[in-house]
Every structure is written in structure tokens, then in C-alpha cells.
Amino acid sequence: MNGTGVHSKPAVNTKGLNGTGVNGKGVHSNGFHHVSVNGSLYPAKVKSRRLRWDVKPSEMANNTLNPIRAIVDGMKLTPNVDKPMIALSIGDPTVFGNLPTDEAVLQALKGAIDSQKYNGYAPSVGYLKSRQAVSNFYSCPEAPLDAEDVILTSGCSQAIELAISVLCNPGDNILVPCPGFSLYKTLAVSLGIKVKLYNLLPEKSWEIDLQHMESLIDERTSCLIVTNPSNPCGSVFNREHLQKILKVASRHCVPILADEIYSDMVFPGCHCPSIASLSSDVPILSCGGLAKRWLVPGWRMGWILIHDRNEVFGSEIRQGLVKLSQRILGACTIVQGALESILNNTPQSFYNKTISFLKSNSEICFSELSTVPGLNPVMPSGAMYLMVGLDMDHFPDFKNDVDFTERLVTEQSVFCLPASAFEYPNFFRIVVTVPEEMMVEACGRIREFCQLQCVESS
């Protein structure tokens, strides 16, 4: 056994099977270990063997940490038995059954199953026809796309994983919004990539503190992540702000990973161009999917749109993405088979209905909570979330947002995610997809909770 507890293989210096060269370590020059069937390459007698079982999780597994779990698992969440629990914490719009997907989406999937055409393996990047459907759907004159620019993935999460993996090496760093979606850090850290958090400004509707962001860029910054519309803020950047972000990226030649899973989920009156449609020189990998706009997160359909301005990514990044997609075949073939029909046949009225529901619930929540002393809700412009600031001077009995949200469960059976889970203390996040009556009830309970705290501490 060698120092690492791994069996030492006897050195073999021969031309292996099929005449392929094998080096002194029994490893082919192409990196494949040589497997012997008759034992002639590796005689039965081994020098040593392990004496006991010692199976440990890999470093990568140990370094894979979900900050939300780290916070929530440490919380004592014992609801008040007299009040039914209302969870305003779950970013899954399907849990309460009040936001079903459209009939056209269901028909598309049923059609794909019944056709029996999508039971086999698809190419690792997805069926050409399905990629074509996505490129047609998102192509615009300012940011034209064709099928070759689309890679289908298992949800937007895999799209983000492929994008980070193709752009970054261990030791590189990525710029990530704070507060921001926790997956970026979970993936990056497990890959040995450093994360630098840039600030968003609640007083400016969560726009990026551009100076801060720019100050973080160094020679090992390999990508800038922009989430628009935002989870957890529900904010939507306007054209001017997106142009300023592009200027920073352009000045430092840093590509952008645009997380646009909430694209087009913006409230009426608010305009949200894709960042790629404004870019003249910055290459962008835009990650999206069916989960939120089509209200089917469990179907695990996502995509990367490759917007390669001036051929900066060139064939190398494209090839890299193809190679990475071959590690595990990504998107479910049945959903791929349904994709064209989903994108082409979902009526505009379905999107409008979802948006007006989200807006109305956000308004209820905002107007209810903005009159509660000590709470500072920030009105969202899209997505499915609303952030509430906590003026801790009003709540001297609480240590922080975790303490506050924990006691809110104990006393009022309302669970909101403390924004410490997004590395942004003294805020909490509300998911606005719950049925309206639940939202009203939850806001009433939050009000009562805050008023009682103020009375008790005065």
C-alpha cells in the first residue's frame, strides 16, 4: 500500500491490449487504467491490502454546502399548536395548488409521451428540434440565436453548473450578488472556485453597487453572475443599469453568467430586456428554464443560451460546454419532446394571469407590512419574492433575523426565510406565490407579532 492507502500496482512496461502504450503505472497514455481479464498484467499477489474499512466522503462532497440548510437546520421551528402553519419560505410555486400550469403545457407533455418518440437517449446537448424551439423563442434582432447556441440541461441549476464549470478553474473567483441565490456559492466552493460577494442596494431597489462590484475584480475573476429578475429580492434592473453593468464587464473583459430563470416575470409597466440584447462586446451565457414562468419546477428543464459577442467564447467554450454536457445526459427527453409545443402554444393569457397574481399578492404584502413599525419591506417589480428589512432597534429582544423568524414560527406559525441564508442579515424573504387569503392572514400575524414585541420591550 502506498502512503495514501491505495493499492500499489506492480509496474508494467509493455504494449497493452490492442497495442496501446501503457506507462510504468499501468495507466494508458490516454489516461485510462488498463483492465486485465486474465490477471497477466497485474499478478494476483498484491504487496499489501487494507486491513479495515475506511470509506470517507470525498473532499468535494465535504465542500458542498447549502447555506440555506446551514441556517434553517439550526433553527428551532416549533409552530404554535393553535395556529395552522403558513410557510412563506418555499420557492416552489406549485406547493399550494393555486398556481397550476397551463392546459397547453400539460397537453404538450401528454402528446410527447403518447408519441413514443422520446423514450430513448437524446444528444447530450438536447434534440436539435428542441434547441431550435428555444432559440426561436428567445432570438431577437439585437441578440440573434440559432439552435447551435442552445444547450438543454436538467433545470436551470445544471445550466448554472455547466456555465461556471466551463468558465472557471480552481483558484479563480466569481462575482456573486449579495443577497443572492445560494446555489452559485454551493457549486463554486465545491469546485475550488472562490466567491466574491458584491453588494446590492435596498435603497436603490436592489441595484448593484457598481463601484463595489468593480473593486472586487482581479486577474483571476473569470465570471460575473447577474441575477435578473432577482431571487431573493424580486428586483428588476432597467436598461440603463444593465448597460452600466455591461460597461464594467467590458472594461475588465469579464464574461457574464446571466441567471434569467425569472425572465419575463416582471410586473406590468416594468420593462426588462435581456442583458444579452444590450451587449455589444461582452460574451454572455444566459441560463434559464421552464421552472418558474411555466410553473413546472419538477420537470427539470433548463437551458444555456450562448451569446458570443465578437467570437470571444469561440469554439473552445462551446466545445467545453458540449464536453461537460456529456458527463451526465441532462434534460429529460419527454420534456424535450414537449418543449416546442410548450413554447409555441402557451397562451399569453397564462403568463399575464401569473404575473397579475404575483403583483397583487406583492402589493397586499407590501402595503400590510410597510405600516408595521420596525419593518421595511421593499416592493418587488418581478419574480416571486419580497424582502423585508428589520430595524433591529425596534426589536431589542431579538439577536438577529434568525432569532426573529424563529420566534415568528413559535408564536404565530409563520415561517419566512431569514436573509442570513443569503448572507444578508437583518432582512427576511417572503415568497408571494401563496394563496391570497394565506398572504393576508400571514401579514396580519406578522403585524400582531411585531406589535406584541414592541409592547413587551417598552
Ligand SMILES: Cc1ncc(COP(=O)(O)O)c(C=O)c1O
Ligand atoms: C435565481 C435562481 N436561479 C436558478 C434556480 C434553479 O432553477 P431550476 O429549478 O430550474 O434548477 C432558481 C430556483 O429557485 C433560482 O431562484
